[in-house]
Amino acid sequence: MTLDERKRKILQSIIKDYVATAEPVGSRAVVRKHDLKISAATVRNEMADLEEMGYLEQPHTSAGRIPSEQGFRYYVDCMMENEHLPEEQLEDLKQAITEHVRDLDQVIAHVAQFLSQITRYTAFIVVPSIHASQFRYLQLIHLNPGEALVLLVTNLGLIMHRRIDIPPNITEEDLESIGKLFNQVFARRRLDALRHTDLQALKEELHQRRRVIDNALDAIDLLLQDSHEERVVISGVLNMLNEPEFKDLEKLRRFLHLLEEEGAIKNNLPQGVGENVNISIGSENSEEMKDMSVVIAGYRSFGEMGKIGVIGPVRMEYWRAAGTVEAVRNIIKEMFQ
Amino acid sequence: MTLDERKRKILQSIIKDYVATAEPVGSRAVVRKHDLKISAATVRNEMADLEEMGYLEQPHTSAGRIPSEQGFRYYVDCMMENEHLPEEQLEDLKQAITEHVRDLDQVIAHVAQFLSQITRYTAFIVVPSIHASQFRYLQLIHLNPGEALVLLVTNLGLIMHRRIDIPPNITEEDLESIGKLFNQVFARRRLDALRHTDLQALKEELHQRRRVIDNALDAIDLLLQDSHEERVVISGVLNMLNEPEFKDLEKLRRFLHLLEEEGAIKNNLPQGVGENVNISIGSENSEEMKDMSVVIAGYRSFGEMGKIGVIGPVRMEYWRAAGTVEAVRNIIKEMFQ
DNA sequence: TGTTAGCACTCATTGCCGTCGAGTGCTAAC
DNA sequence: GTTAGCACTCGACGGCAATGAGTGCTAACA
Numbered sequence: 001m002t003l004d005e006r007k008r009k010i011l012q013s014i015i016k017d018y019v020a021t022a023e024p025v026g027s028r029a030v031v032r033k034h035d036l037k038i039s040a041a042t043v044r045n046e047m048a049d050l051e052e053m054g055y056l057e058q059p060h061t062s063a064g065r066i067p068s069e070q071g072f073r074y075y076v077d078c079m080m081e082n083e084h085l086p087e088e089q090l091e092d093l094k095q096a097i098t099e100h101v102r103d104l105d106q107v108i109a110h111v112a113q114f115l116s117q118i119t120r121y122t123a124f125i126v127v128p129s130i131h132a133s134q135f136r137y138l139q140l141i142h143l144n145p146g147e148a149l150v151l152l153v154t155n156l157g158l159i160m161h162r163r164i165d166i167p168p169n170i171t172e173e174d175l176e177s178i179g180k181l182f183n184q185v186f187a188r189r190r191l192d193a194l195r196h197t198d199l200q201a202l203k204e205e206l207h208q209r210r211r212v213i214d215n216a217l218d219a220i221d222l223l224l225q226d227s228h229e230e231r232v233v234i235s236g237v238l239n240m241l242n243e244p245e246f247k248d249l250e251k252l253r254r255f256l257h258l259l260e261e262e263g264a265i266k267n268n269l270p271q272g273v274g275e276n277v278n279i280s281i282g283s284e285n286s287e288e289m290k291d292m293s294v295v296i297a298g299y300r301s302f303g304e305m306g307k308i309g310v311i312g313p314v315r316m317e318y319w320r321a322a323g324t325v326e327a328v329r330n331i332i333k334e335m336f337q
Numbered sequence: 338m339t340l341d342e343r344k345r346k347i348l349q350s351i352i353k354d355y356v357a358t359a360e361p362v363g364s365r366a367v368v369r370k371h372d373l374k375i376s377a378a379t380v381r382n383e384m385a386d387l388e389e390m391g392y393l394e395q396p397h398t399s400a401g402r403i404p405s406e407q408g409f410r411y412y413v414d415c416m417m418e419n420e421h422l423p424e425e426q427l428e429d430l431k432q433a434i435t436e437h438v439r440d441l442d443q444v445i446a447h448v449a450q451f452l453s454q455i456t457r458y459t460a461f462i463v464v465p466s467i468h469a470s471q472f473r474y475l476q477l478i479h480l481n482p483g484e485a486l487v488l489l490v491t492n493l494g495l496i497m498h499r500r501i502d503i504p505p506n507i508t509e510e511d512l513e514s515i516g517k518l519f520n521q522v523f524a525r526r527r528l529d530a531l532r533h534t535d536l537q538a539l540k541e542e543l544h545q546r547r548r549v550i551d552n553a554l555d556a557i558d559l560l561l562q563d564s565h566e567e568r569v570v571i572s573g574v575l576n577m578l579n580e581p582e583f584k585d586l587e588k589l590r591r592f593l594h595l596l597e598e599e600g601a602i603k604n605n606l607p608q609g610v611g612e613n614v615n616i617s618i619g620s621e622n623s624e625e626m627k628d629m630s631v632v633i634a635g636y637r638s639f640g641e642m643g644k645i646g647v648i649g650p651v652r653m654e655y656w657r658a659a660g661t662v663e664a665v666r667n668i669i670k671e672m673f674q
Numbered sequence: 675t676g677t678t679a680g681c682a683c684t685c686a687t688t689g690c691c692g693t694c695g696a697g698t699g700c701t702a703a704c
Numbered sequence: 705g706t707t708a709g710c711a712c713t714c715g716a717c718g719g720c721a722a723t724g725a726g727t728g729c730t731a732a733c734a
Binding site: 038041061063 | 676680686
Binding site: 102103136139147149151155156157159162163238241247252256257 | 440473480486488490492493499500578586593597
């Protein structure tokens with residue numbers, strides 16, 4: 001399982017070359033580009049060994065070698081050093097964040113865009129659900145006769161809302177007093193503590209204006225359900241068109257399809273990602289993503305786990321992707337403190 | 338400029354065939370498929386005429402003919418009848434709308450999805466800005482010490498919000514009283530009547546708690562700016578991958594690029610669309626969309642003009658697209674009444 | 675024992691025909 | 705005005721040889 005220094009050098013050369021060109025790499029190319037002090041024939045012998053060990057493969061007999069998934073795996077685990085991205089670019093991102101700090105959605109969108117631009121892969125951010133947020137404020141707003149708005153605000157400034165029907169004779173003052181009641185009951189509780197059963201209990205308790213309250217409670221219930229959903233933000237899908245592996249329209253279609261429905265991508269990301277940068281290569285992913293690689297890292301946001309990373313072809317510049325994902329993750333981490 | 342009956346028949350045959358197969362159509366195919374009572378040779382003569390008039394073109398000498406953009410234009414203007422889509426499908430859509438009537442965003446998303454699914458092209462909906470909405474309600478909500486939320490609700494139930502900084506000694510009660518003040522001043526006015534200068538004037542008028550009010554006014558100002566933006570909702574991008582014209586990766590990239598930035602697509606849609614269904618073929622569009630066609634119709638929503646339609650290749654089933662766009666537009670129209 | 679030069683072998687790619695067939699334009703006959 | 709016939713055009717397709725990159729193997733060398 002452990003390779004000697006020369007084999008490592010050769011494997012590394014082949015990986016760098018192959019990632020850059022997407023072409024099989026021959027023995028001559030290895031000695032030429034990385035001027036090792038050995039001949040092509042020696043390299044050939046070594047390459048044959050590496051192939052036997054499973055780190056390389058040969059598309060056909062008279063072609064050069066390309067790294068196998070196992071080869072990439074070995075490189076990533078045992079040889080790779082993350083490439084740090086220049087301080088100034090990070091400064092740009094920090095700048096952009098502080099400019100939009102008022103609006104979490106915008107910050108997230110910016111970060112995703114930054115990540116995809118720098119890496120030139122497709123970036124994603126999984127924004128955790130808001131279970132742990134505190135209830136801050138509820139308001140019933142009279143819109144038009146027979147129609148009101150339930151508005152729920154969390155301590156993070158997240159806003160959820162839903163329209164409800166009300167009996168036409170309910171006045172603004174009525175709504176206000178009902179709202180006050182809700183606020184008293186809910187004050188400062190965590191969203192995930194407001195369970196369906198609580199709502200039911202509250203419903204029983206209240207006799208007056210049952211109709212409004214019923215509808216409002218239903219609306220709140222639905223809002224809370226939504227709050228349990230993670231969101232996924234994606235940026236840089238087009239970057240994939242530059243990768244020669246997506247010349248194949250079928251691959252491209254599968255990839256785009258995966259992104260089209262929110263849920264699909266979420267369920268296909270590697271599970272159990274901790275705070276470290278994690279790399280998942282080709283068939284290590286689920287069936288749907290078996291010819292892509294994912295570089296992903298976790299971040300904590302108010303007690304919940306979010307994820308950030310990039311998706312690219314197996315032939316990915318892992319060193320650059322990992323370095324960038326790590327740096328951006330750290331910035332997010334900072335931001336949440 | 339006017340064609341005799343036989344030429345029209347031939348043009349129509351060629352269009353139908355070409356749209357279905359994406360292959361040049363020969364003279365034999367025309368007589369065979371549409372059993373006209375004339376021979377292939379006659380058709381050839383007519384086709385030569387049609388080519389000279391600019392309605393057909395020939396990819397190369399020994400190939401069949403394909404309709405030119407002018408040919409499509411003639412067909413659309415002078416021969417086409419919209420194909421109506423089955424009542425039951427429309428019912429499905431109406432059903433879906435009434436189910437989600439609580440949330441305008443969801444309805445829009447549904448309609449777009451429906452349109453793209455039925456036509457198998459890429460659907461878009463331009464949701465007009467909300468200039469004409471009425472101000473309904475403003476609330477200042479205390480989030481955390483030093484931080485509050487400005488919340489603005491329109492009579493349509495649209496919600497805009499923004500976080501602001503406040504001096505840390507401001508209490509919830511303070512915010513409430515300031516909010517009341519705003520509400521009095523703004524009550525029932527139209528959003529587009531709340532101009533920057535008004536806000537400035539209000540600012541001058543108020544002496545107390547200047548800091549909070551300043552920040553809130555700034556926030557409102559920004560929210561109003563946003564409210565002037567149209568939104569574009571897009572669905573069914575992937576449908577394009579089925580069209581053989583997008584085998585060409587360069588075309589595909591240009592198209593996806595256009596969709597990637599919100600603004601780009603908005604600015605490239607045909608201008609001056611009225612309530613009728615409008616068709617814009619190939620180079621009649623802006624440079625960026627010169628090999629696509631757009632079928633578009635307008636709808637009125639609270640005094641503002643919205644647009645709905647589909648984008649497809651020039652080789653589009655205009656009759657089906659136009660029929661569907663029209664039907665869906667009518668449903669939207671109904672919904673807004 | 676590890677390294678290297680030499681050489682035969684493999685195989686994808688490229689360019690070059692020749693054939694095939696769909697489709698045309700033209701002409702002469704109906 | 706319509707049609708049949710025929711020569712012509714031109715892209716698509718398949719076979720074939722040349723090319724060249726790259727390999728594996730062997731024998732000689734250090």
